[in-house]
Amino acid sequence: MHTTLLYVILAIVIGEALWAFFLGELNRKSWSDKVPERLQDVYPEDKFQKQKQYRLANYRFSLISSSFSLLVIFLILWFKGFAWLNDLTGQITDHWLLHPLLFFGIIALVSMLISIPFSLYDTFVIEEKFGFNKTSPKVFITDTIKSLIIGAVIGGLILSLIIWFYNTAGQLFWLYAWIGLSFFMIFFSKFYTSLILPLFNKLKPLEDGELKVAIETMSLKSGFPLSNIFVMDGSKRSTKANAFFSGFGKNKKIVLFDTLINDLSVDEIVSVLAHEAGHFKLKHIIRGTILGVIQAGLSLFLLSWFVNHPAISHALGVIEPAFHIGLLGFGLLYSPISGVLGLGLIILSRRQEYQADSFAAKYSNASALQSALKKITSAALSNPTPHPWFVFFNYSHPPLLSRLAYLDQFN
Numbered sequence: 189m190h191t192t193l194l195y196v197i198l199a200i201v202i203g204e205a206l207w208a209f210f211l212g213e214l215n216r217k218s219w220s221d222k223v224p225e226r227l228q229d230v231y232p233e234d235k236f237q238k239q240k241q242y243r244l245a246n247y248r249f250s251l252i253s254s255s256f257s258l259l260v261i262f263l264i265l266w267f268k269g270f271a272w273l274n275d276l277t278g279q280i281t282d283h284w285l286l287h288p289l290l291f292f293g294i295i296a297l298v299s300m301l302i303s304i305p306f307s308l309y310d311t312f313v314i315e316e317k318f319g320f321n322k323t324s325p326k327v328f329i330t331d332t333i334k335s336l337i338i339g340a341v342i343g344g345l346i347l348s349l350i351i352w353f354y355n356t357a358g359q360l361f362w363l364y365a366w367i368g369l370s371f372f373m374i375f376f377s378k379f380y381t382s383l384i385l386p387l388f389n390k391l392k393p394l395e396d397g398e399l400k401v402a403i404e405t406m407s408l409k410s411g412f413p414l415s416n417i418f419v420m421d422g423s424k425r426s427t428k429a430n431a432f433f434s435g436f437g438k439n440k441k442i443v444l445f446d447t448l449i450n451d452l453s454v455d456e457i458v459s460v461l462a463h464e465a466g467h468f469k470l471k472h473i474i475r476g477t478i479l480g481v482i483q484a485g486l487s488l489f490l491l492s493w494f495v496n497h498p499a500i501s502h503a504l505g506v507i508e509p510a511f512h513i514g515l516l517g518f519g520l521l522y523s524p525i526s527g528v529l530g531l532g533l534i535i536l537s538r539r540q541e542y543q544a545d546s547f548a549a550k551y552s553n554a555s556a557l558q559s560a561l562k563k564i565t566s567a568a569l570s571n572p573t574p575h576p577w578f579v580f581f582n583y584s585h586p587p588l589l590s591r592l593a594y595l596d597q598f599n
C-alpha cells in the first residue's frame with residue numbers, strides 16, 4: 189500500500205525532472221545560428237558549429253542519463269526498495285551506528301556503480317570526440333577509486349557525527365551537529381589545497397619571471413595577502429582552463445591551471461587573478477562561508493523537526509520508524525526547499541561576479557579581462573547565447589556577453 193506522502197515524494201522527484209527538461213529545451217532552442225558579433229574573433233564559423241554540436245551531444249546525453257536515474261529512483265520508491273535494503277542490512281547488523289552506515293554505504297556504492305558507464309561515455313566518447321579529453325584510462329580508474337575512498341571517509345564521518353549526536357543529545361542534536369558540521373566545513377575549505385588537491389593533481393610553485401612579478405605587483409596594489417603561487421597540471425585531464433584561490437585569512441595561495449598559462453597572455457592572467465582577488469577583498473568568500481553555515485543550520489533544524497515523524501518512514505515502506513530512514517525521506521522531501529535556497533545563492537553569486545569584475549577593472553585592465561573571458565569561454569565551447577530563464581535558474585556566473593557589456597564602462 190502506498191501512502192499520500194509517497195505520492196508527494198514521487199511528485200517532487202518527477203516535477204524536478206520535468207522542470208529541468210523544460211529549462212533545457214528552452215535553452216536548446218535559444219542557440220543562435222550565427223556567431224554573435226562581439227565573439228567573431230574567438231569563434232570562427234567552423235569552431236562555432238563545432239561548439240553547437242558539442243552542446244547538442246552533451247544535452248542529448250544528459251537527457252538519457254537523467255531519464256535513467258529518474259526511472260531507477262521511481263522504481264525503487266514504488267517497489268519499496270529502501271525498506272527491502274533496510275531489512276537486509278538490519279539482518280547483518282542492528283548496531284545503532286553500523287546499521288545506518290551500511291545502509292547508506294550500499295546506496296552510495298550502487299549509485300556510483302550506475303554512474304560509471306555514463307561517466308565513461310562522457311569522458312571517452314563525447315569529450316574525446318570534441319578534443320577536450322586528456323584523461324588516460326589509468327587516470328580515470330585511479331580518480332574513480334580515490335573519489336570513492338574520499339567520499340566514503342568524508343561522508344562516513346559526517347553521517348557518524350550526526351547519528352552519534354542524535355543518539356547522545358536527543359532533540360537538541362541538530363544544534364551539536366550544526367556546530368560540528370560548521371567546524372568541518374571551515375576546516376575542509378582551509379585545507380582543501382594542501383590535503384585533497386595533491387591527491388589528484390601535482391602542484392608546482394610558479395617559476396620566477398614576468399608572470400610572477402606581474403601577479404605580485406597586482407596583489408600588492410590591490411592589498412591581496414598573497415603567499416604562494418602554484419601551477420597545477422590541469423592539462424592531465426582536460427584542455428579547459430581555470431584558476432582559483434584557497435586559504436583563509438592571511439597566507440593565500442593561488443592555483444593556476446597550466447592550460448591557463450599556455451592559452452592566455454600575462455595581462456590576461458593577471459586580470460583573471462585580479463577578479464579572484466576581488467572576491468576576497470570584497471568579502472564574498474567569507475560571506476559565502478557564513479551563508480553555507482546558516483543554510484546547514486536551517487536544514488538540520490528542519491531535519492530535527494521531521495526526522496522522527498512515522499509518516500516519513502511509512503512512505504518509504506518501513507513499518508518501524510528509524511533515524512536513517514527518516515534522514516533519507518527528509519532528504520527527498522527537502523530537495524525543493526534546498527532548490528529555492530540554492531536559487532537565492534546563485535542570484536547573489538551573479539551579483540558578486542559583476543562586483544569582482546569591476547574590482548579587476550580597477551586593479552588590472554578591463555580590456556585584458558574581456559579578452560581573457562572570451563578565450564576561456566570559447567575554449568570551453570560554452571553556449572554564447574543561453575536562454576534568460578536558463579541563466580536565471582542555473583548560472584552562477586552571468587553569461588559572457590553580459591559581462592563583456594558590463595566591462596565596457598571601464599574601457
Ligand SMILES: [Zn+2]
Binds near residue numbers: 541544
Ligand atoms: Zn568570479
